[in-house]
Amino acid sequence: MSGSWDAVATALVVERGDALSRYAYLLTGSVDDAADLVQDALVRTFGTPRFSLTVPRAEAYVRRAILNAVIDRSRRDGTWRRVRHLTLAPSSVESPADASDERLDLIERVRALAPRQAACIVLRYYEDLTVEGIASVLGISQGAVKRYLSDGLRALSSAIDPAGERSARTGGSNVGT
Known part of the structure; x- marks a missing residue:
């Protein structure tokens, strides 16, 4: 569909508005922020x-603007995190490990990653982009994308199953110990 910009905007919101909202939600974890x-x-x-x-x-264009806004916001928030008082209570609370809560915890853990790591994880596993596609979207090298994906997945897997990671690292099992 090619035509006037207002017709394209209307068609985009009608046809892809929900997908854009889901994309933004994965990056922010908040329906309102998304x-x-x-x-x-x-x-x-x-x-x-x-x-x-x-x-x-x-x-x-819209997806790129969303991603840029998330990265910019995290930079601003990072600046304020260094300024906040050290005794301030954390804003997130651990939830029980029910199945639905695990999904919510995973979203929180993705949001806790560095902005580029989170962007790479979302683009790879939600948008199903290749490493080359992610590099193109973010304007970084393919090697950097691979590194962000590796570091992000390592952080997510250790946060999800720290006991399993410990036994895999030591090469043994917890049986008989």
């Missing part, structure tokens, strides 16, 4: 008229 991010990204993309814009191309 909705704000999608809205801001749409405004950034369609705030000035762009000609020769198609729905797939517009979606790529």
Whole structure:
């Protein structure tokens, strides 16, 4: 679909709005923040008229704007984390290990990763992009993508099953100990 930018914007919101919201939610972990991010990204993309814009191309612009906003926000938050008082209570609380809670915990753990690690994990396993595709989207080398994926997966797996990682590291089992 190619046409006027306002028709493309309308078609994008109707056809791909839910997918964009899910994408933003995976990066933020908050429905409200995700909705704000999608809205801001749409405004950034369609705030000035762009000609020769198609729905797939517009979606790529919006996804990139969402990702950039998440990375920028994490940089700002990182600056404030260093300034906050050390006795401030943590904002997240561990939940029981029920099946649905494990999924929520995983989302929280993905959000706890470094911004580029989280972006690489989401783009690889949610968007199903190749290493080359992720490198293209983020504008970094394929080697950097591989490193971010490796470090991110290691952090996630150790957070999910620290006992299993310990036994795998020592090369033995916990039987008889």
